[in-house]
Amino acid sequence: MLIREMTPQECRAFVERVGFGRLGAARDNQPYVVPFYFAYESGRLYSFTTLGKKIRWMRANPKVCVEVDEVKNHFEWMSVILTGRFQELPNTLEYALERQQALEALEKRSLWWQTAFASGQVSGRHTAEPIIYCVHIDTVTGHRAVPDAVESSIALAERAKAS
């Protein structure tokens, strides 16, 4: 197995394709990690939820970390780590344009709405106002592991393309 760093372009394409990852928040230096769906667009992740611990923590401290991975097995995986800042997009005139952009990106993955609302059931939050938010991306790093044989053919293809 060989592990190599992914380029920023590879990271972005991967994050956009997968659209699912883990969102890390922190409060009083206690980290909190939850799975979440998102839509990637123009250097931002848009997502949707209802009021809960995740939102309360991010309102108190907007610093977040997002991890997106795809693990086939121990020897073949990709993992991208983003750091960024949480921003809520409330239903006000000030945020109207950005909220519209977020909703359009989110509508492409319409199942989310159903999932996020259903998750309100468990804590009796049926009537909770939907909360739209985005993560402004500050840094991106990614690593990819491939079995030796695959790595050789990628290297061969890259050398062929370069020559």
Place this chain on the structure above:
Amino acid sequence: MLIREMTPQECRAFVERVGFGRLGAARDNQPYVVPFYFAYESGRLYSFTTLGKKIRWMRANPKVCVEVDEVKNHFEWMSVILTGRFQELPNTLEYALERQQALEALEKRSLWWQTAFASGQVSGRHTAEPIIYCVHIDTVTGHRAVPDAVESSIALAERAKAS
């Protein structure tokens, strides 16, 4: 889809079976999330790595969060969130017993060693000392989503068992 809370027993069985999740650390209230393999045993997660950002951050602040999930689709998934405290198990007399216990648990998943060492390749850490550590679990919560039809049969089976 119906979402329900998992019992502590269900959470433990799930975490033990999966043995893979995301580890969240925090420094100066900046969260950091990475994928990691672990062995669950007696209320602890044991894992193995080489020196890097993750270990430096957890040495500075031992508060961690671990998220373990299995997502079949939007309507069928399990997610368990643990909070706990990082503890390094150095190769000294004081930690000999606990380190032995950790190594035995880790040996059952021997591929880890190869993976963790290989990851040293990318940053030129070939000769780094292996670091064994554990996470003492403080709190565990879990949620499970099942499609309506499946939920009905689970409820039926539970009622049958209870009667």
